[in-house]
Each structure stands twice: as structure tokens, then as C-alpha cells.
Amino acid sequence: LAKTTQPISMDSYEGQEVNITCSHNNIATNDYITWYQQFPSQGPRFIIQGYKTKVTNEVASLFIPADRKSSTLSLPRVSLSDTAVYYCLVGDIWFGGGGADGLTFGKGTHLIIQP
Amino acid sequence: SAVISQKPSRDICQRGTSLTIQCQVDSQVTMMFWYRQQPGQSLTLIATANQGSEATYESGFVIDKFPISRPNLTFSTLTVSNMSPEDSSIYLCSVGRTGAMNTEAFFGQGTRLTVV
Numbered sequence: 001l002a003k004t005t006q007p008i009s010m011d012s013y014e015g016q017e018v019n020i021t022c023s024h025n026n027i028a029t030n031d032y033i034t035w036y037q038q039f040p041s042q043g044p045r046f047i048i049q050g051y052k053t054k055v056t057n058e059v060a061s062l063f064i065p066a067d068r069k070s071s072t073l074s075l076p077r078v079s080l081s082d083t084a085v086y087y088c089l090v091g092d093i094w095f096g097g098g099g100a101d102g103l104t105f106g107k108g109t110h111l112i113i114q115p
Numbered sequence: 116s117a118v119i120s121q122k123p124s125r126d127i128c129q130r131g132t133s134l135t136i137q138c139q140v141d142s143q144v145t146m147m148f149w150y151r152q153q154p155g156q157s158l159t160l161i162a163t164a165n166q167g168s169e170a171t172y173e174s175g176f177v178i179d180k181f182p183i184s185r186p187n188l189t190f191s192t193l194t195v196s197n198m199s200p201e202d203s204s205i206y207l208c209s210v211g212r213t214g215a216m217n218t219e220a221f222f223g224q225g226t227r228l229t230v231v
Contacts, residue, residue, distance in 0.1 A: 034219070043119075043207045043222025044158065087157070093218045102148040102160040102173075102209070103220055 002026045002090040009110040018075045022088030030092040121223035138208035143188035148209040198230045
């Protein structure tokens with residue numbers, strides 16, 4: 001399993017773009033990168049998943065450089081409601097996504113958005 | 116997607132007693148997963164529950180402490196046995212889905228357990 005390293009916490013302001021970087025130097029060829037968001041008193045929620053280059057959905061963008069040893073979750077124009085813990089997970093498509101195998105969560109990044 | 120309902124949402128229990136947490140999914144799934152999240156911590160996988168066979172436990176978790184049932188493809192229970200204050204945590208169940216674009220996990224709202 002590829003170990004992931006994220007900042008423990010980040011602060012930003014409403015309307016700003018927030019980028020959270022995750023390092024995963026030991027990522028394997030079959031591994032995907034998946035990000036989850038967790039609000040207090042709720043279970044984690046899937047945000048985005050990618051293998052290489054750039055992935056964008058209605059919530060976020062995920063940037064993955066060619067060597068895939070890191071990835072950056074980009075949240076455009078954050079609001080107070082984006083205050084949450086963000087987890088970066090790396091594993092093959094089943095592991096990282098929670099299909100046949102469970103997930104291994106790191107410590108995550110506590111993102112605090114201020115007015 | 117998958118909608119997961121957990122019961123109870125929270126409970127306060129006396130040490131030495133047991134609590135059974137129920138997890139209901141709105142569609143049939145092969146695997147269901149149970150996690151624990153201790154206060155201020157990340158999630159830790161307890162076990163994988165596969166219908167028709169015994170659950171598979173992760174290192175540090177044993178069946179005698181956390182017995183799991185999986186009677187059908189939409190339901191599972193996790194029992195926290197002989198509880199101590201160290202078992203105070205949020206317990207979450209989860210299922211995985213593979214769609215056209217992604218493979219993702221869905222989680223219940225969790226059961227907040229306090230042992231006194």
C-alpha cells in the first residue's frame with residue numbers, strides 16, 4: 001500500500017481557491033488516487049478519483065503529474081461549508097474505491113474556511 | 116449510488132455491556148465494511164463482511180470483541196462486546212460501488228458510542 005502524506009491542517013478564506021497536495025512516492029502502476037471529504041458527525045463522502053493528468057468534476061479538480069508521486073486536490077471558490085477533513089487515498093481501483101477491499105485512511109487534512 | 120442507514124445513531128452504554136449496531140443498504144452488495152473512528156482520529160477498518168461467510172478481521176480486531184453478522188445482501192450488524200470506555204468511538208459501515216467513471220465507497224452516518 002502506498003503511504004500518503006498530507007498537511008495536517010490548512011486555512012483559507014471564502015471565495016479563494018484551495019489546493020491540497022498529497023505525496024505518495026511509492027504509488028504502484030495499478031494504483032488510483034481518490035479523495036474523500038468528511039464533515040463532523042458524518043461518514044466520508046467521495047469527491048474525486050483519478051489515475052493521471054487532470055480530472056475535473058462539478059465539485060473539484062484533481063491534478064496528477066506525470067510521475068504520479070503526488071497529487072493536488074483543487075477546490076475552486078471555497079465557502080464556509082467546505083470546512084471539513086479531506087483524505088487522500090491511494091490504491092488499486094478496488095482498494096482505493098472501496099469495492100472488494102476496505103480503505104486505509106491516513107490522518108487527512110483539516111481545512112478551515114474563514115469568512 | 117448507495118444509501119446506507121445505521122441504527123442507532125448514538126448511544127451511551129455501561130461498561131461490560133454489549134451494543135449491536137445495524138446497517139441497512141438500499142441495494143444488494145457483496146461486501147460490507149465496518150470502520151471505527153476514535154475521537155479526533157481517522158477511520159480504521161475493523162472487518163469486511165461477506166454474505167455467506169465469516170467476516171474477515173483486520174489486525175488488532177477479533178471476532179469475540181466485534182462479532183459481525185451478514186444474514187443477507189442488504190444488511191449487516193456489528194456488536195461491540197463487553198464494552199470499556201476505550202470503545203467509545205464512532206462506528207461506520209460502508210459499501211463500495213463501481214460505476215462508469217469511478218469506484219467509490221459510500222458510508223452510513225455512523226453510530227456514536229459512549230461507554231461510561
